[in-house]
Amino acid sequence: MNHDAQLKLQAYRDGELPAAEAAEVQSWLARDAEARSLLAELEHTAKALSGNEAELKLPESREFFWSKIEREIQRLEQPATRDPAREISWTAWVRQQFAPLAGLASLAIVLGLLIAHPGGRSSVADSGVIDLALASDDMGAHTFRDQDQRITVVWLDDRTQDSEFTTPEPFASVQPE
Amino acid sequence: MKRLSFLPVSVWLAMCVLAPAFCSQRAQGADLKVQAQLIWATNEPKSPNPKHHLLDEQDRLAAKLRNTYRWTNYFEINKTNVNIPVGSTNLVAISAKCKLEIANLGSDKVAIKLFGQGKEVGTLKDKVLAGWPLVLAGNSSNSNGWFVAIRKIDPKAADPQLRPESINATPAK
Numbered sequence: 001m002n003h004d005a006q007l008k009l010q011a012y013r014d015g016e017l018p019a020a021e022a023a024e025v026q027s028w029l030a031r032d033a034e035a036r037s038l039l040a041e042l043e044h045t046a047k048a049l050s051g052n053e054a055e056l057k058l059p060e061s062r063e064f065f066w067s068k069i070e071r072e073i074q075r076l077e078q079p080a081t082r083d084p085a086r087e088i089s090w091t092a093w094v095r096q097q098f099a100p101l102a103g104l105a106s107l108a109i110v111l112g113l114l115i116a117h118p119g120g121r122s123s124v125a126d127s128g129v130i131d132l133a134l135a136s137d138d139m140g141a142h143t144f145r146d147q148d149q150r151i152t153v154v155w156l157d158d159r160t161q162d163s164e165f166t167t168p169e170p171f172a173s174v175q176p177e
Numbered sequence: 178m179k180r181l182s183f184l185p186v187s188v189w190l191a192m193c194v195l196a197p198a199f200c201s202q203r204a205q206g207a208d209l210k211v212q213a214q215l216i217w218a219t220n221e222p223k224s225p226n227p228k229h230h231l232l233d234e235q236d237r238l239a240a241k242l243r244n245t246y247r248w249t250n251y252f253e254i255n256k257t258n259v260n261i262p263v264g265s266t267n268l269v270a271i272s273a274k275c276k277l278e279i280a281n282l283g284s285d286k287v288a289i290k291l292f293g294q295g296k297e298v299g300t301l302k303d304k305v306l307a308g309w310p311l312v313l314a315g316n317s318s319n320s321n322g323w324f325v326a327i328r329k330i331d332p333k334a335a336d337p338q339l340r341p342e343s344i345n346a347t348p349a350k
Binding site: 130131132133134135136139141146149150151152153154155156157158 | 238241242244245291296297298299300301302303308309310311312313314315316
């Protein structure tokens with residue numbers, strides 16, 4: 001008996017053949033003892049399988065079981081999708097990690113300087129140089145900055161003792177009319 | 178932290194570089210509002226001119242002068258507030274015989290030219306900052322003294338006279 005004949009017999013046993021072919025197989029079985037023997041063997045095997053196959057019961061619902069499988073598939077597929085992102089250069093990584101920090105730190109420094117020294121106050125306090133040009137050689141001047149009092153004074157002296165500031169009527173020189 | 182990375186490094190750097198420059202530019206290009214004040218220093222309890230106003234203990238400038246000089250009384254003779262655009266010069270007649278030419282050089286720097294009895298005495302260039310008066314001074318007769326104080330007018334000033342709204346105020350007589 002060839003392989004095709006065996007498959008045809010199995011199909012007959014499973015009821016998968018059309019009526020015409022099933023009639024042919026019946027007549028074949030009536031004539032051939034080997035075919036009948038194989039059919040009996042197939043019947044036995046089918047009964048053994050259907051009667052003794054262990055039934056597997058899932059500990060969770062069907063939906064939960066499949067959702068677990070779905071999540072696991074997604075987890076396994078995720079590294080493949082993230083691979084291009086992982087291939088960024090180290091400069092990009094440094095920029096991503098430190099650029100915001102560097103920017104914030106720089107802004108904090110700038111704001112700190114602006115708050116601590118509004119209008120450049122420190123430049124006056126730190127620079128002791130006062131640019132003073134007197135119109136006459138008879139005039140003298142001395143200047144000082146008082147850091148505690150926060151005041152800059154330029155004291156003018158007339159060496160001739162003859163100016164509007166030192167004459168007997170000096171006050172009149174600055175007194176309003 | 179990830180939220181902040183939406184700005185590229187170049188933008189952060191530009192902000193850091195431009196922020197001080199912007200502030201500096203703003204200060205450089207702004208009008209300068211100053212107050213010029215003429216003060217007579219003496220140990221006399223009263224001024225010969227009753228219009229002169231005795232600066233009391235509450236006056237910050239007078240307090241600074243008291244802490245520095247031997248005179249006990251400081252009388253305000255005149256006071257004028259002026260607004261000087263950058264690059265401009267304002268002539269301030271602080272008394273009949275004392276005048277100031279104040280030039281705004283930008284960035285809070287001024288050039289103050291002092292005239293006494295019509296003659297130029299000298300020119301001072303310096304920064305004038307809020308809360309830090311720039312004072313020209315000298316001896317006067319009878320062991321008295323005179324002071325011309327230039328003060329920056331500041332919106333945050335405790336003294337209302339040193340706030341910007343006082344710019345159009347009538348000068349004290």
